Amino acid sequence: MLNTLRKIVQEVNAAKDLKAALGIIVQRVKEAMGSQVCSVYLLDPETNRYVLMATEGLNKRAIGKVSMSPNEGLVGLVGSREEPLNLEHASEHPRYRYFAETGEERYASFLGAPIIHHRRVMGVLVVQQKERRQFDEGEEAFLVTMSAQLAGVIAHAEATGSIRGLGRQGKGIQEARFVGIAGAPGAAIGTAVVVLPPADLDVVPDRPAEDVEAELKRYQTALAAVREELQTLSAKLANQLRPDERALFDVYLMMLDDAALSKDVVQLIKGGQWAQGALSQVIRAHVDRFEQMGDPYLSERASDVRDLGRRLLAHLQQERQQTLVYHDNTILVSEELTPAMLGEVPEGKLVGLVSVQGSGNSHVAILARAMGIPTVVGAVDLPYAKVDGIEMIVDGYHGEVFTNPGAVLRKQYGEVVEEERQLTQGLESLRSLPCVTLDGQRMPLWVNTGLFADVARAQQRGAEGVGLYRTEVPFMSNERFPSEKEQAAIYREQLAAFHPQPVTMRTLDIGGDKSLSYFPIKEQNPFLGWRGIRVTLDHPEIFLVQVRAMLKASEGLENLRILLPMISGVLELEESLHLIHRAWSEVRDEGVNVPMPPLGVMIEIPAAVYQIRELASQVDFISVGSNDLTQYLLAVDRNNPRVADLYDFLHPAVLQALRQVVDGTHAEGKSVSICGEMAGNPLAAVLLLAMGFDSLSMNATNLPKVKWLLRQITASKARELLDEVMRIDNPHVINSTLNLALRNLGLGRVINPAAAVQA
Template structure:
């Protein structure tokens, strides 16, 4: 059964549309289970009914015509309960509803399992037989497993169909309006614009459909690429002729025959003539042939699917190379979408025309996401079900607050989001006057506001918004944008630019924090659970040659400025802190002996894991300051990977356990007379900043784009009022209740414009 399951999933995953997906599923499952009937009912959110969308065994005329309401019939019961129903004789079940058009009166045995994707019931998978019998446990387990494996494929195919209006011919054919897809909110803000799809090098699945501007040019490009691949194969074959046996040599002849086959080249050229550009035509034909070979019973022929895909990639590589840097015709409001955004892709669109970013995979802490936040571009990552290759040239909405992407937006939804954008601009304009004013409460309490940086571009933006220092400089970014470890001098240059720009203001540099979701291409860390693995201080202490070079570069960069602070990430034990301090002192001594006029900077630790929370006083005795990394701390306390779209909704910055941990850290650090600061999403939220101020945090560090809002909130309230808010919040037991209470409190204080804008609520499907 396992091999059957793998084959079904592999074959179905390459089907071109929803109708093909469903038809393949019912045919393959009916054959695998040797049952008389297999059917799929999909839930239609507009009709609020389960519609028969595919069947093998029932009357084909009933497909698209027969449906059941929620809870109606046994199918409705399966969907309502979200659990399997296995019956010896379905007609005896109290919920049985006879569907005359299907011709199912002959069938008695019934097994229905729900198709569930991201907690939503997409539909019901059903098998039936004439005999009076219950399906056995292994059959039921197989159906449940198949359903779970295929749910994502069905969801993606359904989404593609609804977006493009390619649903079953007997169902609706108009594209679904206001369809939204859920991801991870990576950079706040709202964008409305035209999609540009960034294609990965030689990856067929990421090639988008585009109209051929010059058909003859596209045909010539394809023929030249095909000829180049043939030449490559002949060259390799001749070069290895003396080293390979005749059977192995014959493999090259197989490749050449495939490329010479008119069925391949003619089909691609016909797709170009029909209007697709060469790369899109290649993808269309190659993947179709891959599906056909995968479906064959003969093992040898199935293996040819891999060969066809390989040849397709080779041709695509030449097509992309000959095209050179793609000249993108950008609209004034362009939204860039990619399977996985990279920093280099951001350069495909001029900065003045780029309004939004979307990545199908990737996390909120990826390099691209960090850059997007730095330049203030609304971004959503991890939109796994988005049919992005079909969206070139479409108008979409990117909601960087909730992590949603809206496709085929209606005029009503567009206007609602345009109003959100107008409100954002009005608030931003009103906050500009606060730049040179202090973040001081109405009763005279002064709260320093610092920024988190990592790019040179961050400096100007931070100073323009009135930043008083840097609370977190991410030193890993200069490492991430290179193909090898930067030298001491290269690091010195990067660090000096930050220190000089902010002098005499303090600049807190976090030592190299790689691992987890921050990988270096030239220093790969492969782990099953990277967030609980080799990351942060653990890596650098294991590689003192990396740590010492970085510390030396920091110290040399601060010479004559003396505004450097060094911060140690991901500490979990006193031993780690002591060893890091020893190495910092070693680097300091070496430099002083070499004649550099460097001073020992303030050194602190980041509290990011629960283990550090309960040792914070011991850490405080060893170092000069304590800083909380609230994003990671929240993630570890709640055991939620906030970059995983499946559980990102469980990430709650205002969770009572998180708030109590933050209050404990501030109280315990103050007992040792050491300053305590915080950087992360909570510090960047106007309501959260008031709670942190009331807890006793002495510095708030945030993204520069959020600084004006936080400053306005602090200037609009007294410290006593903030402390009263905190007292009330700490008595609450629910994160959402706390969030709503803070929102209402800010409104009562006349600061409602600072809260996250109220976004249009839609009742359409979510994927």
Template sequence: MLSVLRSIVQEVNAAPNLGEALELIVKRVHESMDTEVCSIYLLDPETNHYILMATQGLNPESIGKVKLGHSEGLVGLVGVREEPLNLHNAPAHPRYRYFPETGEEKYKSFLGVPIIHHRKVLGVLVVQQQATRLFDESEEAFLVTISAQLAAVIAHGEATGIISGLNFTGQKARDICFKGVAGASGVAIGKCVVKFPHADLKAVPEKPCTDIEAEMALFDAAVAAVRQDIKEVGERLSTQLRPEEQALFDVYLGMLDDNALSGEVKNFIREGNWAQGSLKVVVQEYVRHFEAINDAYLRERAVDIKDLGQRVLAYLQKQHIDEQREYPENTILVSEELTPSMLGEAPREKLVGLVSVQGSGNSHVAILARAMGLPCVMGVIDMPINKLDDRDIIIDGYNGEIYSHPSPELLSYYNSIVEEEQQISKGLEELRDLPCVTKDGHHMTLWVNTGLMTDVVRSLNHGAEGVGLYRTEVPFMINDRFPSEQEQRDCYREQLEAFAPSMVTMRTLDVGGDKALSYFPISEENPFLGWRGIRVTLDHPEIFLVQVRAMLKASEGLDNLRIMLPMISNISEIEEALHLIYRVYHEVREEGANVRMPPVGVMIEVPSAIFQVKEIAERVDFISVGSNDLTQYMLAVDRNNPRVASLYHSFHPSVLQALYKIACDAHAVGKQASICGELAGDPGGAILLTAMGYDVLSMNAVNLPKVKSVLRSISLRWAEDLLRRLLIMDSPQVIKSTLEFALKEVGFEHLTRPVRQN
């Protein structure tokens, strides 16, 4: 049964469109279960009706015509209950609904299972037979498994069809909405530029070509390059291989002949498709055929086809990069998984928004988007990005939504928001040189998080009083090797000089988790609970000592350096790190450098540290909370996983209680408490953190004027009263909505945009 299931899933995955996928499902399930009827009913979200979309056994003329209300008939009952319904005599059931045009009156037994994707019922899969009997447990289990396996395929098929402007019933669609996760607030209206990973056939977008001959020449050049590579490898290994093994290279070369794979790709190009998309279609079809073969040896040849396809694609992509992609004026960058390097390739002056299929609102790309002031939507799992290239879309970074085929009314609505945001931004610029003081005289220090030199100008222009987090891993990530002491020193000196005499807090190297170095790979099954942060640098003191030495030498004559240790989970790590820092300090002094011992602090990011804040604070000079990771670890939610993104709540009662405890415990031993997570840059979050007693809030420069504006408009007493009300609540949703209502009361409703009513 497992092989049958795998075969069905592979065939359906390879279907070119939703219609053919549905036909394949009913046909193959009909054959596999040896039933007399197999049908699929899909739920039309616009009419809230189930529509018969495919059948094997019922009258084919009823397809698209038979419709049931949301809770009507047995199909509606399955959808409402969201569980299988197995009946030996369906017509006798009180919810049975008879449609004469289907010819189903003779079928007595009924088994229906819901098709559910991300908690949303997409439709119902039904099998029927004439005999009056219950389907047995194995049959029911098989149908449930098929439904679960194919739900994502159907969801993707619906989305792929609708992006072309038609819903699955063939009706014209507009204001098509794809739900994701809010990554960075704001609205962007622009044209998609899809970026896809190197040599990844699955990610190649579909688009036409304007010059068929040029595209054909590109493909021929790529094939010739791959053929040459294969010949060279074959010649190099010729003395080590037997003749029958050497013949495999000839097989590879044969696959690239014009009468094989290459010829079929060229046929697609002649039809007006670009070379990369044509290669993808042909290779996927070859792979599907090979994977469906029962013979294990022949089935493994699918791997060879994939390898060849990726090799050709790599050369095509190199040629494409060499041609230099044109970016439109209002570019919205879209990718399966956006990376900082992709952002760097697009001209900043043309970039207006970002969309990533993978990741969540607290992924590092989302954090970078907020730092750049770019609206961003993450975790749009079901969006068919290979169909989006060059399409006009709207990004709603407040509600985590993306719209294609916008109506004039929708376009007008979002244009008004863009204009309003521009006016608000101009008004906030006036606050740059004003202090952040509440109405009743409480001063709150506002610092910034930086990583690139481009952050410096933006930070100073927005009135930053210092740096609460300088991400030192940035110079490590843009190199193809560990940077030397001098290279690090130069980089750190730029940051320290730019903000002098204000303090700059430099976090020691924090790699691992979702921050990887290409030249120092860390491969782990669970990287967020693995070798990262201080754990890496203490295991490699040669990296830690060089970095601290560079920091100290860079601070000479400025004395505005603070050093911060990330991912501390126990006291021994602090003591070991401090021992190394003091050792370097004395060595640098002995070498003649006139430097002071900088304040050393610790990041509170893991639950174990929450309950040792007093003990930790007694050993260091300051405490700084990394609220992003702290929230992730407290709630056991991977903040890069869109499937659980809805469970990540910065305003979760446990998180707020922990943050309050940290501030109180740090102050109990007379140490400064600061916070450098994204919560500090949220206006509502800043109010609560101020009320908790935090001394410093550090955030992305773009958010600083908003936070300053809000804090200058409230009193500390009002914030403390609000905090007391929220700390006794037990729901993050209620806490957030109460906080948003409070912001509206003081005139900041534009910072908490309501969900748009469609």
């Protein structure tokens, strides 16, 4: 049955449209199960009726005509109950309904299984037989497995139809929505420009080389062309990214010069293979090796190698990547966006990004946040190859993409985009003003940084310090551990840029979805594995070098704060503090006269919440990492599109944990800040203010919105709202309550520009 299932799915995947896919399903399932009838009914969202869309065994003229509501017929029963129905004698069931127009005889036995995709019932798959018998367990299991496997395929085929503006019956429809992961905040309306692979490495045929020397020359010419192309792209992004961020292009160039890669290609050509075939074999072998390592960071490297291979193949085929027409409002769409693709768009034309693959921490997402481009990644259901040239909306707040938007949706998001533009314009008046509530409570607003582009953006928006500097970014853009001197130069640049304001530097936080190519971490469950402080405590040589570099960088500036990530208990904290004091002594022995900077603990693990007073008593400040704390409290991988809707920092458990952290920290007389996406959400910021957080740290893009809202509300009103929502047990109701309350105060439009659209 497994082989049968696999073959059916492969055949359905290759179908040109939904009609063809459904035809294959009913034919193959009927054959596989030896039944006399197999039919597919799909739920039409407009009429809320199950419509017969394909059949083998019933009258085909009934397709598209026979339909039933969820509360009639056996099909409606299967759909509404969302479970299979296996009947020996269907006509005896009270919900049985006979449709004469199907030309069906009164088939006795009935087996139906719901087709469900992402909790949405899409339809029902049915098999019927004349003989009166109950389908056995194996047959029922096969049909249930078949419907589960086909749900995604049918959803994809439906989406392709939606993209083309056609419904199931070929009628025009207004719009389609696809859910992914929020990669970078903001909203954009524009025209999709699809970047397809310039050449397909997987379909290059083997062919003997007629002239080995000529093939070798063609390969060297392609290498030189791609090298020049990458250098040009790197130069185009020079004014937006600092040298170590542009190092990714250097990594590409190093890959081109990689002895193993080129040597293997040359060897195959000399062995008689033509250049294209040799390149295809070598690139695919390298990609397979990277992907099999199972490490998220190395998977990113696999996509880089694949991108390089495609570029080389395109030159070998004497064709450039397809000639793209970049519109004034270009939304770049690809199966797998790469940083190089961003550089190809003329400056000022790129308004949004959509990637079918990738996570919120991919290189592209990091660059998009630094450049302020609304981005959605992980949009796995989007038939990206079909969207070129159509109008599209990117909602980087909620991780949603809309194709063929109707007039209402276009108008709503147009207002969001205009509102964002006005907020940015009004920045000058806000920049120099403090963040103070109407009743005089001060709330310092800090920024999270990591890329050099973040510095200018933060200063333009009036940041009062850095609540989180991600030191792993320079490590990730390197091919080896940066030396103490190299680190000190990078840290000094950051400290000097914000002086005399405080800069909170988090010690190296790798593991989870952040890995280093030269220090791979391969684990089955990386988020619960070797990451953060666990790595650096196991490698004190890395930790000591980094802390010494931070201390030396702060000489004469004295605005450094050191933050320890992923602390789960007092023992880890004591070990870390011991190493920091040791590094401080070593630096002072070298004649660098720096005071001991304030030290802090990052609260990201539930265990730390319950030990907050013990931890706070040993450090100078506490900082909550809301992204990971939410992820661990709710057991939800925030980079997984399947469970993305469960990740919600307004969940009552998260709010209760945050309140406990604030109360425990203040009980020890220490300050507490929060960094992460929650702090940059204006709605949540009102609650954080009410809880008593001493500062909020966020992405610079969100800072003006948070400042504007907090300056329009009283702290006492914020505390009233907090008391109200703490009695609510549903995150969606909490969100609605806050939205309504702030709208009633006349503040609704700036809470989250896209929130009103969602409502």
